[in-house]
Amino acid sequence: QLVESGGGVVQPGKSLRLSCAVSGFTFSTYGMHWVRQAPGKGLEWVAVTSHDGSSEDYADSVKGRFTISRDNSGNRLYLQMNSLSAEDSAVYYCARQQYVRDAFDVWGQGTVVTVSS
Amino acid sequence: ETVLTQSPDTLSLSPGERATLSCRASQSVSSYLAWYQQKPGQAPRLLIYDASSRATGTPLRFSGSRSGTDFTLTISSLEPEDFAVYYCQQRSTRPPFTFGQGTKVEIK
Numbered sequence: 001q002l003v004e005s006g007g008g009v010v011q012p013g014k015s016l017r018l019s020c021a022v023s024g025f026t027f028s029t030y031g032m033h034w035v036r037q038a039p040g041k042g043l044e045w046v047a048v049t050s051h052d053g054s055s056e057d058y059a060d061s062v063k064g065r066f067t068i069s070r071d072n073s074g075n076r077l078y079l080q081m082n083s084l085s086a087e088d089s090a091v092y093y094c095a096r097q098q099y100v101r102d103a104f105d106v107w108g109q110g111t112v113v114t115v116s117s
Numbered sequence: 118e119t120v121l122t123q124s125p126d127t128l129s130l131s132p133g134e135r136a137t138l139s140c141r142a143s144q145s146v147s148s149y150l151a152w153y154q155q156k157p158g159q160a161p162r163l164l165i166y167d168a169s170s171r172a173t174g175t176p177l178r179f180s181g182s183r184s185g186t187d188f189t190l191t192i193s194s195l196e197p198e199d200f201a202v203y204y205c206q207q208r209s210t211r212p213p214f215t216f217g218q219g220t221k222v223e224i225k
Binding site for chain 2: 033035042043044045048057059060093098101102103104105107108109110
């Protein structure tokens with residue numbers, strides 16, 4: 001099970017940190033992702049971290065502003081979001097990458113981020 | 118940049134009809150394409166991975182196939198609960214993971 005938290009309303013230029021609490025599987029075995037969905041829009045992949053946190057990658061739209069991290073001892077995934085703009089307003093989902101495959105097989109329910117003055 | 122283009126944008130069908138959804142990659146990519154179903158207010162749900170393998174719990178009426186850079190999701194006979202938005206997704210070079218824009222299957 002994946003449970004996101006940390007969303008809310010934030011002013012442009014400010015920061016927010018999202019959290020995803022993981023239970024029910026061995027967290028340290030899986031790559032983990034953040035995927036977002038702007039209101040009325042499609043899915044946009046945001047970031048990935050490897051199972052041990054040793055590597056990460058980002059969509060060009062967030063590179064340099066967002067940082068994905070994980071705490072394998074505490075079974076949590078994080079997304080630090082800085083310099084937020086209105087274009088970052090979305091539902092943010094954490095998702096598990098299938099073991100040795102490239103699909104996302106477990107998703108959280110999402111947390112809403114609204115960037116507005 | 119790899120782009121996944123889904124067609125059509127909207128598919129209007131009646132329960133019991135066959136639905137055929139397409140996803141085309143802008144360049145030659147792996148066969149590791151996935152399909153997701155999303156209903157309003159819900160998170161996406163994995164249906165198909167590796168182009169044609171059903172995820173756990175995916176009904177048999179859902180099937181996936183590939184021909185070159187063209188991928189197809191077929192729903193053999195639409196049930197009322199199948200009316201939703203469907204996304205394809207693939208791992209690529211840049212960005213490393215890509216979604217199509219989605220196809221809405223609506224009740225005619």
